Amino acid sequence: MFDNLTTKFQKVFRHLKGHGKLTEENIQEALREVRLALLEADVHYKVAKDFVKTIAQRAVGQEVMGSLTPGQQVIKIVNEALTDLMGGTAVPLDLTGPPPQVIVLVGLQGSGKTTTAGKLAFHLSKNKRRPCLVPADVYRPAAIDQLTTLAGQLKMPVYPSSSDQKPEHIVRDAVSFARQHQCDTLIVDTAGRLHIDQELMDELKRIEAVVKPQEMLLVADAMTGQDAVRVASSFHEALHITGVVLTKLDGDARGGAALSIKAVTGCPIKFVGVGEKLDALEVFHPDRMSSRILGMGDVLTIIEKAQDAFDEREAEEMARKFKEDSFTLEDFRDQLRQVKKLGSLESILKMLPGMGIMKELKKMEVDEKALVRTEAIINSMTRQERQNAGIINASRKRRIARGSGTTVQEVNQLLRSYNDARRMMRQMMGGGKATKKGKKKKKKRVKAFFPF
The missing domain is CATH 1.20.120.140 (SRP54, nucleotide-binding domain)
Structure with a gap:
């Protein structure tokens, strides 16, 4: 952006x-x-x-x-x-007081409230909270079903509302429902409109009066630019907005909303949506965003993503396997899966200092499907082949290529990259030194296989 x-x-x-x-x-x-x-x-x-x-x-x-x-x-x-x-420091959610604490999401239709409700529930669950989702949009077709489906994917409780209920009654009854299911946080997805009108504001005021939420978050679409700032100002004047969730920050909008909202409305940006998946919601850190804008990277966010993606025990076990030279193709596949959890390779590269503005990066074609093909190749192998890659001969390679929908050349590239990774780790663990010629060959192999 x-x-x-x-x-x-x-x-x-x-x-x-x-x-x-x-x-x-x-x-x-x-x-x-x-x-x-x-x-x-x-x-x-x-x-x-x-x-x-x-x-x-x-x-x-x-x-x-x-x-x-x-x-x-x-x-x-x-x-x-x-x-x-942009606000100086990150502003956390106010979840103090007796449970359940209520978070109400408001905004115009199409801003991404329902998806944000699911993302926020996932985010809170990672922080050891037990959220309950409340579909209070009784106007948009399938809005209730959409949030119910998201709750099912997250395996979280959802209040069974229906389109013939009044939104304020849904929210009132959902509080008792949350207590019965031992939930400490209530996330309410409200209805939106194509534009701001008095009917919408009156409904939201009634919901606010019934549950007195700890947080009333405005969900705004960053792609709308200055219109997002105008919408934020209107909602803030009519309601007690405590913060903003800026969605679609991974899009190609120019970024003016992120830089203007806090200054114009006084409301802090608390979260940003950076993708379509349920884990694509990040706490907004003004200092880190400033660092990204100036091309200085965002190493702290990369570290936090890595801490979430990589298990400490698994890392220790992997180090032991490298030391004992027992690193198999199954372990190689597991490492690739961990890397995929960090997000897109392009987004990670842009967080590295200086990488966001390098001309080389703009010319670089990042093939995200390469990791998928790699996993498909390994999955097409038998357990014996994954445990002992040395037995994979020409006929086995042809079978693996057919099973994974790839070519024998791609299977060979994977095996070479796997062997290079093992050799490199042996050297790091105290093995022999690589020659300059060997390093050059290795570099070419890795470049030929990996997506950038």
């Missing part, structure tokens, strides 16, 4: 670094470019104006002028200003 903005900022910073000493004149010139970049990213014009003014006040002072690295000092100032613009 922020690729274009990142590129523009990087261009400005490179220009500043080219000056041995900064003057008020070249700083003002750079800030004009920054303001233009923000406006092109669909940031609210008042927000862009105030943002540039804040940077200007700090950049023309002694803090920058007297610095040995003025260009880097300006980057630091912009980073801090962007972080403050």
Whole structure:
């Protein structure tokens, strides 16, 4: 989403670094470019104006002028200003008080409320809470069925509402239902409209009056740009909105909503949707988002994803197998499955410092299906072949290729990559050193097999 903005900022910073000493004149010139970049990213014009003014006040002072690295000092100032613009720090959900705590999701039709309800339930369950889902949208066809299906996938309780009930009655009865099922959190999916109207607001006010929710989260579509900010302002004026969930942040919108909502409405962004799967919901960290926008990566998020994806005991067991040289193709497959849990390879690469703006990355074609083909090849093998790859001869390779819908060449590439991985780990565990020629061959093999 922020690729274009990142590129523009990087261009400005490179220009500043080219000056041995900064003057008020070249700083003002750079800030004009920054303001233009923000406006092109669909940031609210008042927000862009105030943002540039804040940077200007700090950049023309002694803090920058007297610095040995003025260009880097300006980057630091912009980073801090962007972080403050988006809220400063992550704002957690307020789940204090006697259970069940109630979270009501509101927003326009099509913003992704129902899917967000499922994602939020999954997120809370990972944090050792027991949520209950409440379908209170009695107008949209199949809305109740959709949330009920999501609850079934998550194996979580769902209140059995029906379209002939009033939404405020559904929510009231759902509180008793949650207590009976020992749930500590109630997630309410409300109805939306194609536009903001008094009927919608009155209904939401009645729901708010009945359950007095700890959290009333506005679900806004980031793809709508400045319209998302306008919607947030309208809901905030009519209701007690405590935070925003910005959906579709993985899309190709320009990112203005993420940069403007907090400044315009005062409501913090608490979560962002970064995909269609139920685990594609992230806590919004303004400092990390600022770091991504400026091309400095987001290593902390990668670490958190890795901690969720990789089990500590499994990692220790894998290290033992590497040490004993008993790493099998089954273990190789398990490692690939763990990698897939981190998300798309392209999204992970963009979180690495500097990777988001590299021209090489833009030219790179990331083949996500390569991991699927690899798993299919290993699954087509017999258990004996997975345990001992050395027995796989030409006839077995042909059978494996047919069974996995791949070619013998792809089977050979997989086996070479597997053997290279084993050889590399033997060296890391204290084995022999690889020659330069061997390293070069190995690099070519890995490049030929892996999706980038």
